[in-house]
Amino acid sequence: MNQIPDRFDHATAAGQITEAWEKARCGHAEVNPDRKPFTIVIPPPNVTGALHLGHGLNNTLQDIVIRTRRMQGYEALWMPGTDHAGIATQAVVERRLKEQENLSRHDIGREGLVERIWQWKDQYEKRILGQLKRMGCSCDWERTRFTLDERCATAVRATFFDLFSKKLIYRGKRLVNWDTFLQTAVSNDEVENVTKKGHFWHLYYPVIAAKPGEPDRVEIATTRPETMLGDTAVAVHPDPAAALDKIEAELRQKRAEASEKDQADIDSELEKLAQRRESMLPQLLQLRDMALDGRKLMLPLVNREIPLIADEWAKPEFGSGCVKITPAHDPNDYEVALRAQLSMINILQPDGTLNREGGQYEGMTIPAARKAIVADLDKIGLLGDVEDRDIELPHSDRSKTPIEPYLANQWFVAMDELAQSAMDAVSSDKVEIFPERYRKGYLDWLGEKRDWPVSRQLWWGHRIPIWSQTGLGESDSQEIVQQLESLTDGNGGLSHRVDSTEDGTHHVFVCLRDEDDPREAKLEAIGFTRDPDVLDTWFSSALWPHSTLGWPNQTKELEYFYPTSALITSRDIITLWVARMVLMGLNNVGDIPFRQVFIHPKILDGNGETMSKSKGNGVDPIDVIDKFGPDALRFGLARLATDTQDVRMPVQYECPHCEKLIDQTKKNRALPRIDCPGCGKAFSTQWAETEADKSLLRGLVVSERFETARNFVNKLWNAARFSLMNMDGYQPQSVDVSSLPLEDRWLLSRLATVTKQVTEGVEHYRYAEVTRVLYDFAWDEFCSFYVEIAKPRLADEQQRPIVQSMMAHGLDTLLRLLHPTMPFVTEAIWEGLAGAAPKRGVPEPVAAADFAMIAPWPESNQSDYNESIEQQFAEFQEVVGAIRKIRASQNIPPRETVPVAIRCNPEAQSRLQPMKAYFAGLAGADVIELGPDAKAFETDAPLALTSIEMDVHVDLEKFIDVDAELSRLEKLLSQLIKQITGKQQKLGNDNFVSRAPAEVVDRERESLGDLQRQHESVQGDIERLRSKSKES
């Protein structure tokens, strides 16, 4: 047995274990009427790139639950897969195309680009699934899905068709962040604001039919003068006086609380405000009245009449107090237009040049048009001042070009009823959300019931299955509808709607349910064209829990595994994903997608920032696995997963040459190569792109946070090693629990308690608690205590067999409890234990399962639980601790045995009597006196254990270091005095004595008495020692 190495070689073992599990199909789940199902669908990671520690946490927590449930006898299915992630993936591939081949997506065309993205997807899907497997995730890999695969496509088409047929899908306009370079809309989080130097142009718009005394023109100011071509109103504040009052009040409030230095600044602001009130307010009031009276303005250059309106968006404290409204090209103006029901005029083409609405400027780029318009306004005397100014301009994160807000046709899903159904599911607790506080965000967001824009101007995704003809006259549209009837004839799967617009034209939209429907060609033959857009990536994600199980087919898997049991995810996608899964599940299947949702914390870096690829602070879990092992990664993450606190994880680069750890900082975190400050050699990072950098050795990115867990793996491994080395001659045997010695019954009791805590903990997602309980039990109780006590017993031929049975059983139970968190090391030990003790268990040994992974979950045997034994051992450990303290303070060499006397009441005496022998191994003590009459030694070192009413005395005859002992006792004395004074004060307080519960008061009195008794005794000891030291 000595050939067992003293380290767990995870690098070798993990691969073999994974292979063995796969071969035995341990992670595979099948419809099985004999068992209850337990299902988790993975939040499918984006195929944009590799997984980082956040995914590591998410998947560890899922695996802990699914492994536990599998062991509990459920048919446990963890459905794996990946997400095509629309824009994120397309943008990554497009960027590479540009960088590496200098091609745009238009150069290679739709099919060409999509093919490239599939190649990318194949590469990253493989990498992601490989990462999950190395973490030990026990997914049912045979069922792996992708949100863009055929099965998901079928589900998407069926859903879209259903919603379209129910008239829940409609076409509308919406402002999007338009990237004129990539010619696509980008999402809000792909937009970054850049401060640039620009101008603030003041323009004048003439008033039509101004009444006497009214101004004949209004002044507005803008940073984007070319957008005036799309203006449909000018706004002035409806109550400028009140608005100014409010600002003034706020300033005064601020001033009252500000420092003197800031007060001066605020004073000057107040001054300006007062001037403004004087110079401009009358005019603003007049303009407001003109607006209410329906006055119109003439938009210069295009000569279009536009209304003057009153709207709060106009800020009386800024510029001229009037603001031009360009609804199609400014988000705030868009809101104004919705309120005032203004028309919206889009002046841009997708490539950023002006369209027909631009009139004489049609075809110009934005900068050219700006120049021309400013010059032309100047010519006709309508240009005022031009100020220099810093301007915050939104830029596309992907192309680094300015974003143009752009009003485009989009498909929407009407959310009213769908959202309500998803709200009801949570309000009624059919879907439970943990921690509960996240319910509010979910309900608030859904409560807005904002329609969901689902179209994206991209090529990577599920293409919208709509064919359309637009701008038709009424008779044409009627004729087309008739043609459609003949196509519909007898076949389902075709639905249409006709929209009529303000200008009297008609649009006909047709939706086809099935792919490869021969009617596609027929539609196109009669003039229909297919919508070029694809669906929002969340549309397919929303179907994930049922599409992966085969919906819309009524498969037996859907019947059995749906609704799924738990969803474990991160808080930032509660609305985008979780809410939409609920409403889509209810709409499609008629039932909720999952019963419970657990929201776990986020992993932040050392600066408290979330980890993300774009920041460069992501950590590859594989790096951590390489250094610490998969079990350490998992245990380390799980023990940090509390439900209140995000996880802060400072990380370091490890120099591959000298192993020096270099803190990751904001500066170095995105570098492709780093020069080691220790050895001076360079190494590469995950950002290495050039061949020169890539040829360097790569530095791992790791965190010392995983050391504790790695050490724990080692501790467990060595406890097992000790057990196995002492298993020679093991024979399975029935055990009569009632006749077992105390320490064995204590172990059984503790196992029962720990099993209960762990089981309940996992069932309530209390990961940090579960890992803490297991860590403390395994380390402090099983290893430091049971194993230590077992050592002398194993040497005793009589006791040896029972200790072997108990140890095999204890280890076996511990392995099973730890398996979901640390699958590899427990599986490896399980195999070793199978060799030494294939049949094991207390009271009746049974043959162990082939794998820990499929072993039955331990039952908490309540008859094993024995409170008094657990207390007794706590008492014993306290005495051991007291002896150790005295030994340490006296510098008694560890090999020396010291005589000890323990004074205690008769009850404690009978409890400790059977354990006298174990003081030797644990504290190097020979207990020569135990009981009420035990006396102090001549050369005595005492320590009182108040809480258990005991005095421990160590005989220092051979070891006395008077000075050391005196200083220990004096320190003790001063601590006692402090406590006594505190208690006396408390008990001297009438309020306390009269109002606190009698029980609390009694406890205080009792404890004061004990402290005083100790005080006296310690004082006596000090005096004795002093006189003794004088004698010698």
Place this chain on the structure above:
RNA sequence: GGGCGAUUAGCUCAGUUGGUUAGAGCGCCACGUUGACAUCGUGGAGGUCACAGAUUCGAAUUCUGUAUCGCCCA
């Protein structure tokens, strides 16, 4: 601007319903290796529980406000 959360030892975090001296791991100090484990063992030092009020006999814990940080939404 609205909502949510956090603030406890040098660092990263626990702290159940208010009640003895507020805990753990890492780090630090001292001592210790002839067989499970130095990825170890034993002991020690280290905290005005962010700040200010309030409730209470008693507050890390409950309430109010302030500050700082983070996240989500506008």
